[in-house]
Amino acid sequence: MLTQNATINLVELQQVPILKEGENLPGDFALWIFIFAEMLVFGVLFVAYAFTRANNVELFNASQLTLSRTSGAINTLVLITSSYFVVRGVAAIKLGLSKQCADWLMGAFLLGGVFISIKIVEFHAKFAADISMSTNAFYMFYLSLTFFHFMHVLMGMVILASIIVKARRGAYNAQHHTGVETGASFWHMVDFLWIILFPLIYIIR
Amino acid sequence: MKYKSQAVAKLYFIAAIGLFLGQILFGLIMGLQYVVGDFLFPAIPFNVARMVHTNLLIVWLLFGFMGASYFLIPEESETELFSPKLAIITFWVFLAAGAITVLGYLLVPYASLAKWTGNDLLNTMGREFLEQPLPTKVGIVLVALSWLFNITMTMLKGRKTAISLVLTLGMLGLAVFFLFSFYNPVNLVKDKFYWWWVVHLWVEGVWELILGAMLAFVLIKVTGVDREVVEKWLYVIITMTLVTGIIGTGHHYYWIGTPVYWQWWGSVFSALEPIPFFMMTVFAFNMVNKRRREHPNKAAVLWALGTSVMAFLGAGVWGFLHTLAPVNYYAHGTQLTAAHGHLAFYGAYALVVLTMISYAMPIIRGRAANPERAQIMEMWSFWLMTVSIFFITLFLTGAGIVQIWLQRISTTPMSFMAVQDQISIFYWAREAAGVVFLIGLLLYITSFFVKGESKAFE
Amino acid sequence: MSATFTKSMARNVFYGGGVFFFLLFLALTFDTMKVLPTRxxxxxxxxxxxxxxxxxxxxxxxxxxxxxxxxxxxxxxxxxxxxxxxxxxxxxxxxxxxxxxxxxxxxxxxxxxxxxxxxxxxxxxxxxxxxxxxxxxxxxx
Known part of the structure; x- marks a missing residue:
């Protein structure tokens, strides 16, 4: 249920201020090629997870209990909030408010940092317990998927940071802000993937 | 020709074609040895013929890449080559090193060659495609550095376009990843792991940057389509190449002692490797359809379109056929791999070099395009070579599928050699297709000597 | 491809994507080297x-x-x-x-x-x- 609600929220959030007339996708088409490619990779991995789990239900259930649901849930809230900040940032630049845009994105950036920190603590706990991708099939998927996603968050933060710097310099305005929308699309994708990842790996039994 | 120094490319192209011919002749010898096992034994054992066949391939492609960049970079940078003299010296050094190495393979037992060339100092020889003696390997590094230096200096003093940037980046990657050929640990798993950093990261990584840049250059020239459009496509395509290809290396890490998770990482990412090739096909046809002029060099357009299609088929489709771990479990190390190797190398790399030669050679020889008759002959050679390599691929695929069945799936598996006897019909057919390929190549070479009225520059 | 997607953006995506996946590859390599002795x-x-x-x-x-x-x-x-x-x-x-x-x-x-x-x-x-x-x-x- 959480997945569904969150997805709907995300869609609603995206739709409110972003769509201009005659434009279907915010940001740029080429970036959407990459976003679709990324979704495809994650999609395949999610399906692979589901099939492998179906064959090893007990192992997966037992291993799943060792994950910290609390930190996963906190991270979900953190990312959803950050996505909201990004939406506000885009809305701000559409009104030509560079400063506000940069501030909202800064908020999202900092929340990205919170996500990363919590995730590092989680990874550290697993590595300290001598758990690796070679431990069993569940941890293989858990570590692969979350680490791959983790790197996407880092990437998203790099993108946000460069947009913040440019926004502060006044490089965007109400008419020209494709860069902001493109970065925002990437960040929403990262958020969206986590919203699927979290219940899939941490919760569903 | 806009810049005098572009003419050095001619030397490189001639050498490339000559070595290509050598490669094909040795390919035919090997093809015959597949069915007449003692052919030319012990004068040229199979392993020696194979070494010559694959090493000549690599060397002629490198000659092609270098020649192409000496032609392309001055034109893109709008300035003369930094040092034509260095390019000529590098050419002769590389040609001499290549010739001596091949003669060494043919005339000296490999073990003696290894002993005499300092393999005891640093073991690097005797690994597939990296059989070159230590001095040759060092030579390759020096040649690559000289090439890189010359090109970079040219670019720095002139215009910096995306095409020349991508080409240079590809060459830099080529030089850097080749350094892993000097790392050969006793631990077989590590040896194989880093061996792929040369082989895979070359052909499914940085070489594709070179390929993309060369194709983009020719397409701009023959179609007159806006540079901005072409270069954007180029970036998008090579992004997908690196996104899929780097982790795609994992499809070589299924069965060589590396962890199980590579089966997932490798399968997922390498399954996406056809995407950039597909985009390249769409891109090439799109550009030609939107052309703003009719370039008199029809042959070059054919080679360029051929590259995009055959690269997609060979690298994309045939690669995908056996890239998923559960399939590769049965297909690994069979004739199916050989089938993929042949079509991919021809479609992606041989063809892109021939595309560049087809576009550049007439210009170097002082005309916009070759005489009509020469072009027709050149196009015939394209079809002969392309169709015959496609049949070689089909026959090897057939051989591979039967081999997999008899040797690995059947409940009463047959031994390797027993299976080879069963599939000899495929090998005979492959050899016949190989002969047609040779005819196509000879026709190609002949086309350079056809005289007639040629189109002057507009 | 839409006109708002500039060449410099394409270039940035290329560099970003290339570096990203190479780093990921290095991380996997690091893990592989750690696991190898058991295999x-x-x-x-x-x-x-x-x-x-x-x-x-x-x-x-x-x-x-x-x-x-x-x-x-x-x-x-x-x-x-x-x-x-x-x-x-x-x-x-x-x-x-x-x-x-x-x-x-x-x-x-x-x-x-x-x-x-x-x-x-x-x-x-x-x-x-x-x-x-x-x-x-x-x-x-």
Missing amino acids: DNSQNITPAVAHGKKLWETNNCIGCHTLLGEGAYFAPELGNVYVRRGPDFIKAWIKGQPTGVPGRRQMPQFNLSDADIDDVVAFLKYASEINTNKWPPNIEG
Whole structure:
């Protein structure tokens, strides 16, 4: 249920201020090629997870209990909030408010940092317990998927940071802000993937 | 020709074609040895013929890449080559090193060659495609550095376009990843792991940057389509190449002692490797359809379109056929791999070099395009070579599928050699297709000597 | 492609994507190197194995055979030949080449000493004990 609600929220959030007339996708088409490619990779991995789990239900259930649901849930809230900040940032630049845009994105950036920190603590706990991708099939998927996603968050933060710097310099305005929308699309994708990842790996039994 | 120094490319192209011919002749010898096992034994054992066949391939492609960049970079940078003299010296050094190495393979037992060339100092020889003696390997590094230096200096003093940037980046990657050929640990798993950093990261990584840049250059020239459009496509395509290809290396890490998770990482990412090739096909046809002029060099357009299609088929489709771990479990190390190797190398790399030669050679020889008759002959050679390599691929695929069945799936598996006897019909057919390929190549070479009225520059 | 997508953005995506996936590849490589000792049979690498590997390389065995599925496809897989044929057969085979049977594929005579052949066998034994995720599918390779 959480997945569904969150997805709907995300869609609603995206739709409110972003769509201009005659434009279907915010940001740029080429970036959407990459976003679709990324979704495809994650999609395949999610399906692979589901099939492998179906064959090893007990192992997966037992291993799943060792994950910290609390930190996963906190991270979900953190990312959803950050996505909201990004939406506000885009809305701000559409009104030509560079400063506000940069501030909202800064908020999202900092929340990205919170996500990363919590995730590092989680990874550290697993590595300290001598758990690796070679431990069993569940941890293989858990570590692969979350680490791959983790790197996407880092990437998203790099993108946000460069947009913040440019926004502060006044490089965007109400008419020209494709860069902001493109970065925002990437960040929403990262958020969206986590919203699927979290219940899939941490919760569903 | 806009810049005098572009003419050095001619030397490189001639050498490339000559070595290509050598490669094909040795390919035919090997093809015959597949069915007449003692052919030319012990004068040229199979392993020696194979070494010559694959090493000549690599060397002629490198000659092609270098020649192409000496032609392309001055034109893109709008300035003369930094040092034509260095390019000529590098050419002769590389040609001499290549010739001596091949003669060494043919005339000296490999073990003696290894002993005499300092393999005891640093073991690097005797690994597939990296059989070159230590001095040759060092030579390759020096040649690559000289090439890189010359090109970079040219670019720095002139215009910096995306095409020349991508080409240079590809060459830099080529030089850097080749350094892993000097790392050969006793631990077989590590040896194989880093061996792929040369082989895979070359052909499914940085070489594709070179390929993309060369194709983009020719397409701009023959179609007159806006540079901005072409270069954007180029970036998008090579992004997908690196996104899929780097982790795609994992499809070589299924069965060589590396962890199980590579089966997932490798399968997922390498399954996406056809995407950039597909985009390249769409891109090439799109550009030609939107052309703003009719370039008199029809042959070059054919080679360029051929590259995009055959690269997609060979690298994309045939690669995908056996890239998923559960399939590769049965297909690994069979004739199916050989089938993929042949079509991919021809479609992606041989063809892109021939595309560049087809576009550049007439210009170097002082005309916009070759005489009509020469072009027709050149196009015939394209079809002969392309169709015959496609049949070689089909026959090897057939051989591979039967081999997999008899040797690995059947409940009463047959031994390797027993299976080879069963599939000899495929090998005979492959050899016949190989002969047609040779005819196509000879026709190609002949086309350079056809005289007639040629189109002057507009 | 839409006009708002500038070339410089395409370039940034290229550099970003390239660096991203190379870093990911390095991370996976790092993990692989950590896990390898449990799988690669390196505890059994003796001077004989090392010398055997060198002989394997300097006689260009990979020019005809495959080893763990990689190499030429002209002659049998040798990653599991130690299990398939056993040491004595391998030694006798290497010594007995070439067979000289007309029309059959020929393996050269490499003039190795008995000690050398022992080392080649030691190398093949080591190779056969690497954890290859159950490849090849059966003993025939």
